Amino acid sequence: MSRTPRTALTIAGSDSGGGAGIQADLRTFFACGVHGMTAITAVTVQNSVGVHGFTEIPTDVVAAQIEAVTGDMGADAAKTGMLATAEIITTVASAVDKAGIGKRHDVPLVVDPVAASMHGDPLLREEALEAIRTELFPRATLVTPNLDEVRLLTGLSVTDVTEQRKAADALLELGPRWVLVKGGHMTDSPECVDLLSDGTHVVELTCPRHDTPHTHGGGDTLASAITAHLAKGFDMPDAVAAGKKFIERCVIESYPLGEGVGPVSPFWRLGSELPDPTA
Numbered sequence: 386m387s388r389t390p391r392t393a394l395t396i397a398g399s400d401s402g403g404g405a406g407i408q409a410d411l412r413t414f415f416a417c418g419v420h421g422m423t424a425i426t427a428v429t430v431q432n433s434v435g436v437h438g439f440t441e442i443p444t445d446v447v448a449a450q451i452e453a454v455t456g457d458m459g460a461d462a463a464k465t466g467m468l469a470t471a472e473i474i475t476t477v478a479s480a481v482d483k484a485g486i487g488k489r490h491d492v493p494l495v496v497d498p499v500a501a502s503m504h505g506d507p508l509l510r511e512e513a514l515e516a517i518r519t520e521l522f523p524r525a526t527l528v529t530p531n532l533d534e535v536r537l538l539t540g541l542s543v544t545d546v547t548e549q550r551k552a553a554d555a556l557l558e559l560g561p562r563w564v565l566v567k568g569g570h571m572t573d574s575p576e577c578v579d580l581l582s583d584g585t586h587v588v589e590l591t592c593p594r595h596d597t598p599h600t601h602g603g604g605d606t607l608a609s610a611i612t613a614h615l616a617k618g619f620d621m622p623d624a625v626a627a628g629k630k631f632i633e634r635c636v637i638e639s640y641p642l643g644e645g646v647g648p649v650s651p652f653w654r655l656g657s658e659l660p661d662p663t664a
């Protein structure tokens with residue numbers, strides 16, 4: 386029998402195309418050496434071109450998934466992605482409290498406030514934004530908004546690092562312990578700067594902007610890589626630094642698939658099992 390790995394739970398939606406959502410989270414957990422568990426909140430009909438629709442999972446089933454895995458296997462860290470509705474958000478907030486997950490407990494909670502797909506298709510009902518602010522942010526150990534989500538949550542438009550700092554301060558007012566303001570959408574910049582802050586420690590994580598349109602699932606992959614490293618016991622700045630290194634390589638190795646936007650790729654972690662370029 387071999388040693389049991391650390392565990393991480395993702396509470397998120399399914400992407401039928403396999404590049405984002407639950408599927409991205411699970412493959413990232415695996416690539417980072419952590420056992421992944423899932424509580425599915427919604428099933429999207431999605432491919433490289435866009436999200437064609439979604440169905441929510443009943444709230445009692447969302448809560449039961451969280452209870453079943455945390456009560457039996459335990460989670461060393463957890464993350465949320467697509468939550469779809471205010472009712473699901475409220476359910477998740479009380480389920481993580483019951484499971485001892487979140488800022489006030491020992492088990493870190495990463496909240497990725499997913500509002501839309503990268504094609505601009507909504508993944509969250511409009512009226513649910515307030516529930517993200519009031520129910521989830523105060524429970525979060527880390528929140529990881531992109532710049533569109535920053536604007537929706539705070540009303541602030543961010544175009545440079547100085548504005549990223551102001552946005553981080555505004556988001557911290559909503560109660561999370563740490564904030565990571567992602568800079569992937571600042572497409573005029575030759576660098577991708579993500580700003581991490583807890584109000585005292587401010588760290589800029591920078592990498593070159595790699596020239597690829599295929600970044601589907603980038604936000605989910607970054608948040609799950611951070612969650613996996615938190616599960617392994619890294620402190621927040623080290624977990625985020627490890628996540629940033631991981632996502633940069635996944636962006637470099639991203640591949641075209643379908644007619645639209647291809648996924649970022651954790652395949653590089655497989656070494657000799659890498660896809661055969663001659664096949």
Ligand SMILES: Nc1ncnc2c1ncn2[C@@H]1O[C@H](COP(=O)(O)OP(=O)(O)OP(=O)(O)O)[C@@H](O)[C@H]1O
Binds near residue numbers: 503569578594601607
């Ligand atoms: N072209 C790129 N080159 C290098 N890093 C990138 C690139 N695009 C995005 N990133 C990085 O990928 C991560 C995800 O950032 P982004 O701001 O795109 O999040 P997101 O919009 O939530 O992602 P998505 O909606 O595509 O899943 C960040 O660490 C960002 O800096």
Ligand SMILES: Cc1ncc(CO)c(N)n1
Binds near residue numbers: 398503
């Ligand atoms: C299910 C799902 N979650 C998150 C995203 C955002 O990348 C997506 N496109 N689909």
